[in-house]
Amino acid sequence: MNKKIKTAAVDHLFEAVLTLESAEECYAFFEDVCTVNELLSLSQRYEVARMLRGKKTYLEIAEKTGASTATISRVNRSLNYGNDGYDMVFARLNKEDQSE
DSSP: OOTTTOSHHHHHHHHHHHTOOSHHHHHHHHHHHSOHHHHHHHHHHHHHHHHHHTTOOHHHHHHHHOOOHHHHHHHHHHHHHSOSHHHHHHHHHHHHHHHO
16 A cells, blocks of 8 residues: 555545445545546546556557546556455456355
8 A cells, every 4th residue: 555645535435435325426525535537547547557457558548538648557567466446346346246
């Protein structure tokens, strides 16, 4: 974990996020907290990560998401050398899909 982001304010934000119980609540909260562009950037990075894990090429990802190759490379670096946050979420979502 990056010590630069470990602050009381970030802790409070994450505690708030953990109280959200539905997609609708997420929409309401994140629309208040983020600008439209910030939220679209976050969702784009997530989609890039999902597609990279799905073995899509940079070209396919750029065409589908509109992400730059620099963004795709940064996300790829996070997937390969980061804190495994994306993979943790992907595994949990995959587990939920299998149990339905």
